[in-house]
Amino acid sequence: MGGRVGRGAAPVGRHGEPPPAQSLRERFAALRNLPPFLKSIWQTSRLLSVSSIALRLMRALLPVATLYVGKLIIDEVVRLLAAGNAHADVGSWLASGVLDHLWLLLALEFALAVGADILGRIVSMIDSLLSELYANSTSIKLMEHAASLDLEDFEDADLQDKLDRARRQVSGRSSLLSQLLGQAQDMVTIASFAVGLLVYAPWLIALLLVALVPAFMGEFHFNAQSYAVNYQWTPERRELDYLRQVGASAQNAKEVKSFGLNAFLIERYRVLSQSIYAANRRVALRRAGWGGLFTTIGTIGYYAAYVIIAYRTVSGDFSVGDLTFLSASFRRLRNLLESLLVGFSQVAGQALYLDDLFSFFRIEPEILSPPNPRPFPQPIREGFVFEDVGFRYPEAERWAVRHLSFTLRAGEVLALVGENGAGKTTLVKLLSRLYDPDEGRILLDGHPLAQYDLEELRLNIGVIFQDFVRYYLSAADNVAVGRIDAREDRARVVEAAHRSMADEVIGKLPRGYEQMLGKLFKSGVDLSGGEWQKIAIARAYMRDAPLLILDEPTAALDARSEFEVFQRFKELSQGKTAVIISHRFSTVRMADRIIVLDGGRIEEIGSHDDLLAANGHYAELFELQAAGYR
Numbered sequence: 001m002g003g004r005v006g007r008g009a010a011p012v013g014r015h016g017e018p019p020p021a022q023s024l025r026e027r028f029a030a031l032r033n034l035p036p037f038l039k040s041i042w043q044t045s046r047l048l049s050v051s052s053i054a055l056r057l058m059r060a061l062l063p064v065a066t067l068y069v070g071k072l073i074i075d076e077v078v079r080l081l082a083a084g085n086a087h088a089d090v091g092s093w094l095a096s097g098v099l100d101h102l103w104l105l106l107a108l109e110f111a112l113a114v115g116a117d118i119l120g121r122i123v124s125m126i127d128s129l130l131s132e133l134y135a136n137s138t139s140i141k142l143m144e145h146a147a148s149l150d151l152e153d154f155e156d157a158d159l160q161d162k163l164d165r166a167r168r169q170v171s172g173r174s175s176l177l178s179q180l181l182g183q184a185q186d187m188v189t190i191a192s193f194a195v196g197l198l199v200y201a202p203w204l205i206a207l208l209l210v211a212l213v214p215a216f217m218g219e220f221h222f223n224a225q226s227y228a229v230n231y232q233w234t235p236e237r238r239e240l241d242y243l244r245q246v247g248a249s250a251q252n253a254k255e256v257k258s259f260g261l262n263a264f265l266i267e268r269y270r271v272l273s274q275s276i277y278a279a280n281r282r283v284a285l286r287r288a289g290w291g292g293l294f295t296t297i298g299t300i301g302y303y304a305a306y307v308i309i310a311y312r313t314v315s316g317d318f319s320v321g322d323l324t325f326l327s328a329s330f331r332r333l334r335n336l337l338e339s340l341l342v343g344f345s346q347v348a349g350q351a352l353y354l355d356d357l358f359s360f361f362r363i364e365p366e367i368l369s370p371p372n373p374r375p376f377p378q379p380i381r382e383g384f385v386f387e388d389v390g391f392r393y394p395e396a397e398r399w400a401v402r403h404l405s406f407t408l409r410a411g412e413v414l415a416l417v418g419e420n421g422a423g424k425t426t427l428v429k430l431l432s433r434l435y436d437p438d439e440g441r442i443l444l445d446g447h448p449l450a451q452y453d454l455e456e457l458r459l460n461i462g463v464i465f466q467d468f469v470r471y472y473l474s475a476a477d478n479v480a481v482g483r484i485d486a487r488e489d490r491a492r493v494v495e496a497a498h499r500s501m502a503d504e505v506i507g508k509l510p511r512g513y514e515q516m517l518g519k520l521f522k523s524g525v526d527l528s529g530g531e532w533q534k535i536a537i538a539r540a541y542m543r544d545a546p547l548l549i550l551d552e553p554t555a556a557l558d559a560r561s562e563f564e565v566f567q568r569f570k571e572l573s574q575g576k577t578a579v580i581i582s583h584r585f586s587t588v589r590m591a592d593r594i595i596v597l598d599g600g601r602i603e604e605i606g607s608h609d610d611l612l613a614a615n616g617h618y619a620e621l622f623e624l625q626a627a628g629y630r
């Protein structure tokens with residue numbers, strides 16, 4: 001176990017461990033996430049990406065053009081004033097042609113303003129389309145990657161946190177795209193203003209830059225702080241989600257109401273959410289305070305420059321047009337530089353969040369198919385052999401199972417018996433390669449399970465777990481999930497339902513096989529526990545695999561139903577290998593052989609009669625249950 005990429009590598013928690021990504025270097029390092037981010041945007045839609053860039057480039061040059069035409073207008077007005085050739089009536093003045101140049105300039109200014117507006121709207125439309133496409137494709141990638149991970153990964157709290165942060169990134173990061181492109185656009189605009197200013201007063205630019213540095217550093221610092229707070233509180237945020245869900249879901253309402261848990265859950269939510277709020281508020285307050293101070297420094301720089309420009313206009317160095325052009329350029333340049341610097345630090349902050357997304361993508365599953373897998377034996381000839389198999393859950397001190405050595409013979413029905421926590425489910429998970437053993441090995445027809453193609457192996461094993469999923473899908477689909485590629489094969493679905501006695505349940509539903517199950521959707525109908533189980537067992541028949549495993553999915557069936565279900569199971573799984581787990585001995589005794597597990601080890605193995613005759617643990621448990629019925 002362990003040693004996987006990303007897992008547990010990042011420091012977690014405000015409980016004493018160092019907060020993540022605090023050093024300046026690390027914050028800059030997060031920028032390495034931007035190229036892959038841009039690449040995935042590019043892959044999302046080339047057409048939209050190119051359009052956005054091209055239109056932004058055009059849009060970027062409009063502000064300086066607008067200001068420059070504005071300067072020309074003012075200079076022209078001043079010139080006309082100085083020429084003093086005003087006419088008494090507007091008509092003759094216009095006809096004289098003196099104002100033609102001014103009109104032209106005004107028309108140009110108008111065209112530029114309208115153009116800028118239209119371009120801006122098109123660009124933001126493209127950005128929102130692109131963002132949505134990106135969020136969709138990333139969500140799909142996230143689901144695909146999650147599907148490739150091991151079961152063990154999902155049981156790991158660190159991974160849950162990472163997945164949670166990654167999930168939040170998908171929607172949260174789409175603004176990063178417009179921000180990044182907006183930055184690029186601003187840079188072009190800045191360059192164009194800078195050229196203009198350079199011609200008149202190059203030292204003004206230096207003054208501006210110096211005045212803005214503190215604001216930039218402040219933003220940078222506080223963005224990283226926000227991220228650190230967010231990061232450290234992920235487990236608590238996940239708990240908040242959980243509490244909200246427990247307190248407000250239809251599924252839990254019954255128990256929550258009868259135990260009167262609402263007040264408890266709400267209080268817990270309140271306390272937790274307040275501490276998160278307090279942490280966020282601390283950062284927000286400090287950010288507002290320092291941010292205000294730093295912005296003032298920038299403003300002082302701006303007015304200092306304004307004074308200088310005004311003085312030089314009065315002393316005759318600049319025209320009035322120059323004055324308006326320069327002061328407006330300067331103000332715009334200051335705003336742009338400020339938003340660029342702040343934006344840059346926000347981008348760096350967001351890039352930190354991208355780390356979560358990408359580091360989730362970097363987690364690699366350990367249970368994989370070999371490069372040249374063996375074909376799955378059809379039929380299974382010898383069966384499965386456990387050779388001294390041991391398994392320990394990650395972080396667990398105790399072995400869940402150890403020194404398991406036995407053969408599951410082809411064609412036999414094997415029952416697993418044992419008290420709670422004896423290791424029955426773990427054994428089944430090892431058999432279906434949801435986990436790989438930490439010790440020993442499991443062979444199928446003489447070759448380790450790991451030599452077979454994983455997908456083919458899973459396809460040939462039908463497992464129904466005790467905590468099977470109640471899908472909020474139609475009754476037919478709830479059966480069809482056993483072999484989803486045969487979903488359209490209604491005859492197969494009906495036959496599977498018939499075998500598991502689910503057809504009686506479905507027959508009573510108002511819309512039969514088309515009935516939506518579960519209470520999530522308006523038209524849904526909920527079933528009793530036993531009825532759900534019959535539907536779940538139908539999935540095993542739907543799968544029709546050579547190895548069938550029923551891990552106690554019958555606990556909620558009444559005694560008669562369970563008896564019938566297993567009797568049918570035994571008849572219908574002729575020629576198949578089967579493993580059943582049950583706490584009911586009426587069921588267990590139907591098996592060809594029985595393994596008694598205790599504390600993760602095999603205690604006894606044999607047929608019902610053998611084990612009774614041996615008068616050991618099995619006989620004791622059997623007697624205990626039989627006595628209960630006498």
Ligand SMILES: Nc1ncnc2c1ncn2[C@@H]1O[C@H](COP(=O)(O)OP(=O)(O)OP(=O)(O)O)[C@@H](O)[C@H]1O
Nearest residue numbers: 155393396400418419420421422423424425426427
């Ligand atoms: N995901 C897990 N992470 C850590 N420990 C686990 C996990 N699942 C099971 N265990 C531990 O492994 C041991 C065996 O559990 P297992 O689920 O195999 O028992 P079981 O025989 O199927 O029990 P039951 O009859 O209650 O279903 C138990 O001690 C249990 O606490």
